[in-house]
Amino acid sequence: MQKMDPEMLLMVLDTLGKLEKDKLPLDTKLDLDHTANFPMDLIRFMVGPEVGLHLIFVPEEYGGMGAGAEDIAILSEKMAKMDMAVATSFLAICLGMDPILVGATPAQKQKYLTKIAEEGMIVAYCVTEPEAGSNVQSLKTKAERILDSEGQIVAYKINGEKQFITNGRVADLYTVLADTPEGPSFFIVEAGTPGLIPGKHEDKHGIRASDTSPVTLQDLCVPAENLVGGVEGQGLKQANQVFGYTRLMVAAFGLGAGMAALERAVAYGKDRIQFGTRLVDKQGYTHKLLVPHIVELEAARAYIEKVAQRLDSNEEDLQVEGAVAKYFATEAGDAAANDGIQAFGGYGYMREYEVEKIKRDVKITTIYEGTSEILQNVISMFRMRESVRTKGRYYLDMADKLAGLPTDTGAHWVAASLRVLADAIQVARELKLTKSQHVMFLLSDIMTWGEVAAALCHKAAGHQGGKKWSAEFMKAAARVFARDTVELAARNASKILRGCDPVAPNAERILAQLPTAEYQTGLMKDLDLVTAELVR
Structure with missing residues (x-):
C-alpha cells in the first residue's frame, strides 16, 4: 500500500492545526453544536484546492496523496481531537469511496476517483436502512433490471429507504447498496439524479454539526455502467473488504x-x-x-x-x-x-x-461502523474459528511470543491470561457453551484485552523513549494494563468455567495458571510513574 512522504504528513497535520485555530475555534464549534448547522463553507474549504484534505483517501494515480493506513490513523486521530462532527463528514467521504476503490472497474476508478480528487466532491455511503442496520443482509432496497429490446441490461430502477446517511443532504456523489437479482450490489449515483431524495436533517445527541439524514430512492434510474465492478452480487464482499x-x-x-x-x-x-x-x-x-x-x-x-x-x-x-x-x-x-x-x-x-x-x-x-455488540459477536465468532483451525494454537502461539519479552513489560502476565483464554475456548466448545451469546461476549472481551495488551507489551519492549513518553512510562503503562488484563481474564473465565451449567471439571486447574497476588506488587509505583509524566 502507498504511504505519504513523512514531510507531507507533517504538512497536513500542520494544516489541520492552523485550520482549527483560524476557522474552528471553540466558540464556532459550540455554536455549530448548538444550532446543529452543517458547516458547508468549512467542508468545501477543506476539500477545495487550498487544502485538498480529501486527497489523503485518493491513490496517487488518480490525483491523490496516496496515504497509507498508518497515515490515515494519525490524521483521523487529529481530526477527531479537532471536532468529531467534521471528522465524521470525512469518514463518510472515505466510506463512500471505498466500494469504488476495492470493487470498481478500471474505467470507473479513472472516472470517479479522478473526479473526486479534482472537484473535491463530498461523498455519501448509502447502506444503512430502517430495518437493516448492523444486519446488512436484511437489505430491502431493490434494484430492478431495465432491459433494451434485445434483452440487454441498460439500467437499473432502484427503490428503497436509507437511514442515518452521513452527508445525505450535502453529498455530490452517493454509493448506494441495493439488492439485484444476483444479490446486494453497489451503484454510483450523482447528486441531482431524479428519484434520489434526501430527507430532513436528524436532530442528534452528538456530532450535531455533521449532516445526517434519510435518503429515499424512488424509481431511481441508474445506468448499468454505474454498477460497481460491472457484476451483480459483489456488494457485501466489497463492504467486508x-x-x-x-x-x-x-x-x-x-x-x-x-x-x-x-x-x-x-x-x-x-x-x-x-x-x-x-x-x-x-x-x-x-x-x-x-x-x-x-x-x-x-x-x-x-x-x-x-x-x-x-x-x-x-x-x-x-x-x-x-x-x-x-x-x-x-x-x-x-x-x-x-x-x-x-x-x-x-x-x-x-x-x-x-x-x-x-x-x-x-x-x-x-455505534456507527458496527456497534460494540456486533463487534463482540464478530471477534468471538471468528477468533473461535481460528482457534479451531489452529487446534488451539492461535492464542498459545501469541502467549509464547510474549513469554520471550522482558518481564518489566508485564508480558508474562498477559501470556498467562492468553493461555487461560485458550483453555476456556476449548472448554466452551466441549460443553457447548458457545450457544450462549453471553459466554461468547465474555470470551470476546478476554480476546480483545489480551490482543491489545500484547500489542502494548511489544511496543513497550522496543520503545526507546520519544518526544511524548519515556521508555519507563511505556513499560509502567504496559504493566498497569497487563494487570487489568489478568483481572478481566480471571473474572470472565471464572464466569464461564464456574458459572455455567455444567461447571467445568477442570476449572480450578485452568484458573490456577493466572498469577496470584504477586502480580500486584509495584502497582502504586507504576501508577505514580504514569501520573508524573502525564501531568508534568
Whole structure:
C-alpha cells in the first residue's frame, strides 16, 4: 500500500492545526453544536484546492496523496481531537469511496476517483436502512433490471429507504447498496439524479454539526455502467473488504476524542486549586480519573499502530483486527470522555468547557461502523474459528511470543491470561457453551484485552523513549494494563468455567495458571510513574 512522504504528513497535520485555530475555534464549534448547522463553507474549504484534505483517501494515480493506513490513523486521530462532527463528514467521504476503490472497474476508478480528487466532491455511503442496520443482509432496497429490446441490461430502477446517511443532504456523489437479482450490489449515483431524495436533517445527541439524514430512492434510474465492478452480487464482499481499514479509522476517532477529553482534564487539574493543592497533586483525581484512561488510550494506540502497519504491508483479511481496534478504542475513548466531565466537576456539565460535547460526540463511535455488540459477536465468532483451525494454537502461539519479552513489560502476565483464554475456548466448545451469546461476549472481551495488551507489551519492549513518553512510562503503562488484563481474564473465565451449567471439571486447574497476588506488587509505583509524566 502507498504511504505519504513523512514531510507531507507533517504538512497536513500542520494544516489541520492552523485550520482549527483560524476557522474552528471553540466558540464556532459550540455554536455549530448548538444550532446543529452543517458547516458547508468549512467542508468545501477543506476539500477545495487550498487544502485538498480529501486527497489523503485518493491513490496517487488518480490525483491523490496516496496515504497509507498508518497515515490515515494519525490524521483521523487529529481530526477527531479537532471536532468529531467534521471528522465524521470525512469518514463518510472515505466510506463512500471505498466500494469504488476495492470493487470498481478500471474505467470507473479513472472516472470517479479522478473526479473526486479534482472537484473535491463530498461523498455519501448509502447502506444503512430502517430495518437493516448492523444486519446488512436484511437489505430491502431493490434494484430492478431495465432491459433494451434485445434483452440487454441498460439500467437499473432502484427503490428503497436509507437511514442515518452521513452527508445525505450535502453529498455530490452517493454509493448506494441495493439488492439485484444476483444479490446486494453497489451503484454510483450523482447528486441531482431524479428519484434520489434526501430527507430532513436528524436532530442528534452528538456530532450535531455533521449532516445526517434519510435518503429515499424512488424509481431511481441508474445506468448499468454505474454498477460497481460491472457484476451483480459483489456488494457485501466489497463492504467486508474494507472493514479492517474503515473500522481502524473509527478506532482512531475514539482515541482522538478520548485524548481530547483527557488533555483538557489534565490542563484543568493543573490550574484548579482545592484544599490548598492542585487537583493533579491528588491521587483521587489522577489515579481514578486520569491514569486508567491514558493507559487504555495508549494501549489502543499500540494496537491501532500494529494493525495499520500490517495493512500497509498489504496484509489482507484483517476484518477481525479492525473489529478489535474499534471495539476497544471507542469504548476507551467514551470512558475517558465520561470521566473528563467528572474531572471538571460542575464545570464539566457546562457547554463552554467542551468536555460534555466531546462525551456526546464520541458516543457515536461505539455505534456507527458496527456497534460494540456486533463487534463482540464478530471477534468471538471468528477468533473461535481460528482457534479451531489452529487446534488451539492461535492464542498459545501469541502467549509464547510474549513469554520471550522482558518481564518489566508485564508480558508474562498477559501470556498467562492468553493461555487461560485458550483453555476456556476449548472448554466452551466441549460443553457447548458457545450457544450462549453471553459466554461468547465474555470470551470476546478476554480476546480483545489480551490482543491489545500484547500489542502494548511489544511496543513497550522496543520503545526507546520519544518526544511524548519515556521508555519507563511505556513499560509502567504496559504493566498497569497487563494487570487489568489478568483481572478481566480471571473474572470472565471464572464466569464461564464456574458459572455455567455444567461447571467445568477442570476449572480450578485452568484458573490456577493466572498469577496470584504477586502480580500486584509495584502497582502504586507504576501508577505514580504514569501520573508524573502525564501531568508534568
